[in-house]
Amino acid sequence: MADTKREIERKYESDDSGLPDLTGVAGVAAVIDKGVAHLDATYYDTTDERLARASVTLRRRTGGSDAGWHLKFPVAPGVRDEIQAPLSDTLPDDLAALVRSRVRTAQLVPVIRLRSDRDARDLVDADGRVLAEISVDAVRAERLTGGGGRTQWTEIEVELADDGDPALLDQIEKKLRKAGVRPSASPSKLARALAETAPKPLAAVSPELSGTAGDHVLAYLRTQRDTIVALDPGVRQDAEDSVHSMRVATRRTRSAFKSFGKVLDRSVTDPIADELKWLAGELGVDRDREVLNERLSAALAEVPPSLVAGPVAERLSSWAGERPGGASARLIGVLDSRRYLALLDALDGVLADPPLLKAAGKKPAKVLGKAVRKDFGKVAALVRQALDLEPGAERDVAIHEARKKTKRTRYAAEAAVPALDGPAKDLVKSMKALQNLLGEHQDSVMARQTLRELAAGAHAAGHSAFTFGLLYGREEQRAAAVEAELPGFWDGAKHGADAL
Numbered sequence: 001m002a003d004t005k006r007e008i009e010r011k012y013e014s015d016d017s018g019l020p021d022l023t024g025v026a027g028v029a030a031v032i033d034k035g036v037a038h039l040d041a042t043y044y045d046t047t048d049e050r051l052a053r054a055s056v057t058l059r060r061r062t063g064g065s066d067a068g069w070h071l072k073f074p075v076a077p078g079v080r081d082e083i084q085a086p087l088s089d090t091l092p093d094d095l096a097a098l099v100r101s102r103v104r105t106a107q108l109v110p111v112i113r114l115r116s117d118r119d120a121r122d123l124v125d126a127d128g129r130v131l132a133e134i135s136v137d138a139v140r141a142e143r144l145t146g147g148g149g150r151t152q153w154t155e156i157e158v159e160l161a162d163d164g165d166p167a168l169l170d171q172i173e174k175k176l177r178k179a180g181v182r183p184s185a186s187p188s189k190l191a192r193a194l195a196e197t198a199p200k201p202l203a204a205v206s207p208e209l210s211g212t213a214g215d216h217v218l219a220y221l222r223t224q225r226d227t228i229v230a231l232d233p234g235v236r237q238d239a240e241d242s243v244h245s246m247r248v249a250t251r252r253t254r255s256a257f258k259s260f261g262k263v264l265d266r267s268v269t270d271p272i273a274d275e276l277k278w279l280a281g282e283l284g285v286d287r288d289r290e291v292l293n294e295r296l297s298a299a300l301a302e303v304p305p306s307l308v309a310g311p312v313a314e315r316l317s318s319w320a321g322e323r324p325g326g327a328s329a330r331l332i333g334v335l336d337s338r339r340y341l342a343l344l345d346a347l348d349g350v351l352a353d354p355p356l357l358k359a360a361g362k363k364p365a366k367v368l369g370k371a372v373r374k375d376f377g378k379v380a381a382l383v384r385q386a387l388d389l390e391p392g393a394e395r396d397v398a399i400h401e402a403r404k405k406t407k408r409t410r411y412a413a414e415a416a417v418p419a420l421d422g423p424a425k426d427l428v429k430s431m432k433a434l435q436n437l438l439g440e441h442q443d444s445v446m447a448r449q450t451l452r453e454l455a456a457g458a459h460a461a462g463h464s465a466f467t468f469g470l471l472y473g474r475e476e477q478r479a480a481a482v483e484a485e486l487p488g489f490w491d492g493a494k495h496g497a498d499a500l
Contacts (some may be wrong), residue, residue, distance in 0.1 A: 003164065004084075005081075005082050006162075007079070007159065008079050008164070010172075010341055011156060011157050011183070012157075012182060013139070014136060014156045014181065018136070019179075020175055025123075025171050025204070027125050027131065029126040030169065031121050031134075032121060032124060032126050034122060035119075035120070038116075038117055039114075039118055040113070041113070041115075042059060042114075042116065042144075043193075044059065045111045046108065047107075047109060047111075050102045050103060051099060052111075052500050053105070053189075054074075056102065058070075058072075059190075062116075064118065066089050069084065071098060078169075089147045097407060098236060098237070098471055100232070100341070101344060107358040112141060112190060112197070113144055113145065114193060116137045116138065117449075120133055120134070121133070121134050123172075130161045132159060132161055132164060132172065134153065134156065134158045134172070136155075136158070137154065137157055138154050139155065143198075144201075146199045147286060148197075149196070151197055151198030153192070158173075211362060212363070213260075213359055213360055213362050213363065213366075213367035214356050214363060216317065217366060221350070223345075224249045225253070225347045227245070227246070228249045237251060238434060243283050247287070249275075250279050254273045254277060257272065259375055259408060260367075260415070261358040262371065263356065263367065264354060267355075270351070272343070275339070278482070279343060292333050292447060292450060294452070295443060297316060299475075300467075308467050310464040310467065312458075330331075343435075351395070365420055369414040372413050373411055376409050378409075379406050381401060383490050385402075391483060396445050398443070399438055399486075403439060403442055406435045406438060409427070410435060413428045432487075441479050441482040447475045448475045448476065448479075451471050452468075452472065
């Protein structure tokens with residue numbers, strides 16, 4: 001099974017003049033020589049370097065203390081999550097799965113070989129605890145595809161120890177700079193090797209926005225596509241909030257397709273939106289039940305023990321099911337499916353060859369503003385309808401529909417922020433608040449539906465349904481409180497939309 005660690009490091013250019021004395025720097029009591037290690041790493045990627053474009057690195061390395069397969073994902077400048085697997089002749093399946101959203105059906109091939117002579121030292125405190133490792137690496141790089149170019153250089157690498165204080169890196173950098181050492185212009189050895197051995201210069205990247213409505217919509221969609229792809233490994237590893245965040249990205253994409261139907265041809269985007277809805281549904285199967293279980297468990301914890309009749313907690317736990325560690329096999333199967341990979345290809349296709357309509361070439365403020373106002377009008381109609389209805393099932397449905405349209409309006413306003421600035425930001429804020437309020441109501445509706453089912457099951461088993469009825473009544477009160485708050489809340493939201 002692969003292991004994951006957070007890697008925090010900085011790289012510097014070296015002129016082979018050696019390292020300055022680092023004792024006394026931010027608690028460094030001694031510098032311990034670890035000797036020279038000979039590292040041999042082969043980096044894998046697709047022939048069009050999809051992983052490198054995303055700053056993801058995949059290598060098989062021998063030599064040193066951590067020989068094996070290493071997969072690194074960017075987190076922030078100088079910060080990466082490194083996933084390690086034991087040395088083997090072929091790429092382990094669990095690592096291959098983590099790059100599948102980027103690689104898809106393409107083949108991973110050796111692209112760069114790096115051989116490094118690493119002269120490493122540990123920086124330790126007075127108690128002998130390792131604070132960081134600093135090394136001077138003499139690197140020889142060879143491109144294994146596209147002409148086989150070669151290059152070599154020497155660099156200094158400083159890596160913070162596990163649970164170390166990042167402020168230490170600032171102090172070390174200050175000392176290195178005084179000695180004439182400068183930060184590397186390249187973020188990684190692989191990036192430098194690819195650049196210096198490239199058979200021809202990389203094509204210049206054109207500006208993302210040129211000022212049209214189409215440019216703004218495509219930029220927003222590109223961000224959502226990139227988010228879905230980037231979150232895929234986290235979903236597979238059950239990283240916190242990854243499933244929810246991917247689901248939101250699918251919703252934002254679907255909303256943009258619908259809201260900006262005057263910009264992008266919906267005969268092309270609607271089938272993709274249907275697939276995005278399918279993916280969101282698959283992502284939500286486990287997540288929705290988990291959230292609802294948390295709500296009901298918290299509500300049960302507030303009930304005095306004297307009012308808990310029968311095995312209520314046990315029945316609730318049985319309903320929720322035991323959640324295994326890691327993502328479910330069902331969800332992994334979804335992410336490995338041809339249908340999911342085809343969806344990612346379809347999103348790429350829309351961005352590479354967008355089905356632009358006439359409005360796409362117009363000024364963004366006018367086109368996007370009109371689309372946002374139209375979405376807001378739909379929310380207004382649904383909220384008025386809900387407020388005119390008596391409490392009950394029909395009002396519940398109307399409020400739920402208003403919530404869905406509120407999300408769509410919020411996402412449309414998000415896409416319009418670069419064009420409309422302040423007014424769009426204000427609408428995003430008010431729609432988010434309204435969405436949260438209406439979401440609380442919908443959560444209560446779903447909780448009551450579940451409580452009815454649990455009560456029926458308890459009764460059928462010969463147990464008391466009293467506590468489930470008590471919880472049901474409390475959920476009714478929570479929903480009623482939302483409905484009472486809605487008229488005044490809605491007046492504030494309308495005021496925020498008037499500036500558009």
